[in-house]
Amino acid sequence: MYIKLDNVNKTFGNYKASDNVSFEIEKGKLIALLGPSGSGKTTILRMIAGLEHQDDGDIYIDGKLVNGISVQDRGIGFVFQSYALFPYLTVFDNIAYGMKVRKNSKEEISNKVDELLKLVGLEGLGKRYPDQLSGGQRQRVAFARALATEPQVLLLDEPFAAIDAKVRKELRRWLKDTIDKLGITSIFVTHDQDEAVEVADELIITNQGKVEQIGTPVDIYRNPKTAFVAQFIGESVILENYEYEKLNGFTKRDNAPKAAIRPEFVQVLPLDNNTEKSTANMKGKVVDTAFRGSNVELTIAYDNLEIKASHQIEDFTVKKGDEVYFKVTRLYAFDDDNAYTLINDILKDNPEMYYI
Amino acid sequence: MYIKLDNVNKTFGNYKASDNVSFEIEKGKLIALLGPSGSGKTTILRMIAGLEHQDDGDIYIDGKLVNGISVQDRGIGFVFQSYALFPYLTVFDNIAYGMKVRKNSKEEISNKVDELLKLVGLEGLGKRYPDQLSGGQRQRVAFARALATEPQVLLLDEPFAAIDAKVRKELRRWLKDTIDKLGITSIFVTHDQDEAVEVADELIITNQGKVEQIGTPVDIYRNPKTAFVAQFIGESVILENYEYEKLNGFTKRDNAPKAAIRPEFVQVLPLDNNTEKSTANMKGKVVDTAFRGSNVELTIAYDNLEIKASHQIEDFTVKKGDEVYFKVTRLYAFDDDNAYTLINDILKDNPEMYYI
């Protein structure tokens, strides 16, 4: 394993920022530390960087214990949330800073900076100052600067937080492609699910200083292991107190009184449909609709429950007040600690349903 | 019509903020002014409020020409992007401000403020100061304050821009419900499509000082009328120079060389599928996949084109490098001015396909 944290703890006053954090990261992977604010994700990043030091536990980079090694000598590149570009230096001098520290020759520096400017698509802007650049351009300079010292690990703290929504999507894509091309082991912190899921190879979900789950986005999305992850990922309707037994195809699972149902798990059919008759279907009433660009989110009332369903507008028209058939294909049942994926019993035996 | 703009023009220096803007709004509707930054949407809002004055053209509120009427007397409520709460006044006094101006009695004021605090879910917080509230709470106070003078029209300038992503979604919902309940004619400015589409009854799309299109979200989404709207709404792949003729089921439409294809318009089938054989199907290669929470966005290479498709992960597994069948159900063809919706000719005759 390339980066390894082993039982790391860190306390700030009364606030337990890291609570027995252990995980391992493979070389060359792009990892997202995802969690709500205050969940300790930034602290983990800063401890790997050496900007913060753990109270106890071990951190390894490339098999080497780095506990006692200062930030200067850890061989990391760090991209700060606020970019932290030196405002009084040109773009060129910002990128060259680390190489000057290393006493590289002028020619080496000049070549490397030009190469990096090309990599980040800012050729010819070396003489500008940071305040003459747009937010996205500054972000790219910060990225180039972090790469200039050829670090073993690239660490990024909420790299897109300060950027406009429209530019952010482009930058995410660009960052993913560039890191893939360079093959550098990278970890970034984010509180934005969409961002984490779209960019990262693997997610590390944090909550209250603990690591909740580690895995690929698809894995975490499909099989949340803890109550927190089941509720945090996606936008779910939460049912309490074994209410999910009311849904056709689901039976009580002991010690898992709550359930999270995502809109994508709910399929809607018109009342007059002839193609599919299934005992999984329930008849509900649409009490609200919300257009969401490519689909409509329906709120369906059924037996004192309100279930949300994601409905493709191409399929058929539904309006508020309509009655529809709906079925729930799966849900996550959980107690305060663990989560279990329940597949609809009726649909399980249906060979037409296919799950990855 | 309740609010009417008639050939309104406004210039700031060399910048044409409003270029012959005309539109009408029905009483009780919740309208979004949607456009990129610098498209003049905020200027329109401020001219309706009387905070800015048009160079020429007429503005009517409730059938009355308000050109010469100052902001004080227009009977509007305005919610500012930065909330603009008075930091030195309590929540109570902030909300009471407009009523004190009107010399309402102390009792009237106290009753009305209590009622509004209840409406916005901030009962008991009247004695707090704005800096003791969260962003979402401040927003609610600003909203209550704008309603306190019982305006005929409520105007909101990017009401959610300064709020956390997670809270924003809740607030949007709450705002829509509350305005529906009050039935007050409302206009809000936003640059966020998701927000506009989710909250508003109707959208007014602005670009470079002009109104591009007015209509319901579904209407605008399904039938963009101008080149700008076709590209701006949704996340489309743009094909140039009649390249869309390469796609099965589409023929050249004169004077419309470009095409916008949204991922939702592209359906993907596995190569080994037996259920559906259609001449609309084309064989392409998946060159990239990006997980998007509930679905995967596939980039499919076909005859030197790259088409993006939105693929439900429940359907079947696709990975980078796979070959798949895909068909395009519709697209928007456009020239520099107008846009036309083209339906796939092969699928048109298929009774199984249904369009709202």
Next chain:
Amino acid sequence: MEKSNSIINRILKSGLITWVLLLFIWGVGALFYTDDFLPNPLVTLDGAKTLITSGTLWTDIVVSMGRVLKGWSLGLLFAIPVGLCVGNFKVISYVFEPFLNFFRFVPAIGFITLFLLWFGVGETSKVALIFYAVIFPVMVNTIAGVRSVDYSLVEAAESMGASKRRTFFTVVVPSAVPNIFTGARLGLSGAIICIVAAEMLAASEGLGYLIYTSRLYYRTDWIFAGIFTLGLIGFLADKLLRFLGKKFLYRFGVR
């Protein structure tokens, strides 16, 4: 271990070491000079005692501070309204600001001869001088405060029906409070500088007079006592002003 560390920290932060060190250096230094040139701490303490018991020091403090308070209060009463008007009304600002931007560079003390001529050697000339020293920082800061008001607050008030006049009093003035307060603090420190100089030049009592005349009697220890008193008064006056500002104007943004 933890506890002793925190005691050391508290001693360090209290500034005790600084004063002990200062007294030590002063004491050692004084060994090499006569008391007329550099009196040692004990001699100085003795001199201060004499000044205190005779009541001279107290009288001088009361006289100096009385002048400062009179001039400062009058200065605030004049400069705050004027600053608010200049900041708010364009026409007034066109006429008034070039004047302001020139005379704020004239040190108040430059006017002393003129004021002695115009107002005589009595109290009036000193209060007038302090008045002059106070009004410029207060006006400059008040104007800046008015101009830095968040314009959306003004628009918010107007959108709720408030007239220009009402907006001025309920939005512009409250928003300018932190700047006005800064001006008042600067004005106070300017006033103290000014009164010391004025009392040295033309007075028969006050701290400036004490410091200046002590030299004629070769009472260097009194000079030291006077300087120390000046520092203490300035220090306490600023602390008090900030405390009051924080207590009563916290909501207006004074921190």
Next chain:
Amino acid sequence: MEKSNSIINRILKSGLITWVLLLFIWGVGALFYTDDFLPNPLVTLDGAKTLITSGTLWTDIVVSMGRVLKGWSLGLLFAIPVGLCVGNFKVISYVFEPFLNFFRFVPAIGFITLFLLWFGVGETSKVALIFYAVIFPVMVNTIAGVRSVDYSLVEAAESMGASKRRTFFTVVVPSAVPNIFTGARLGLSGAIICIVAAEMLAASEGLGYLIYTSRLYYRTDWIFAGIFTLGLIGFLADKLLRFLGKKFLYRFGVR
């Protein structure tokens, strides 16, 4: 119409009206008093001419400004490095700051008798006084500058391998430049106040001396000329300093 409006605007903004108005009021006021009490503008101009042609005014300006520049430069040379160290090193700050926070409230002019005693009535005492007046605002602002450095810049430098020492010189010092510059400006204005007072009390030339002694000859017109010169020098010195700051330190955030 448009054009005449813009000419009126330009005249309004130029401040011409202010000065015409001021001269007018002054001229009318002077009608009611003797030249000894309030000389009219023409008499004052005449007096100024005499001062200029005799070379006195020029000599006084050169002498005063020479003292200010010497004291100010020495003050900057001392106060900037000290401020940087106090701001950066905790231990130094513990010892030094209580001292700083007391003595910055002692007006420089309070030290004049002491400095006359220690350094004699010559140039040294005046330069020492200005030095004292300059170092406190410069140190206080430099310390604030060091402490307000964006800490993520420091972390960025360290993450690229820069030592503490290198970070201090390449990040902390450049970040403190705007505050240091503000300190230098405040120090200059304090120096001018201080030299005027000092020259009134103990000097045989300089602008303060000119203003103070003119009263003895009943040359109120010379007092006016002296005050006007003081204002002009302060105004121009500040303008020049800001111009230079903007030109050479723009990149460091001096605006």
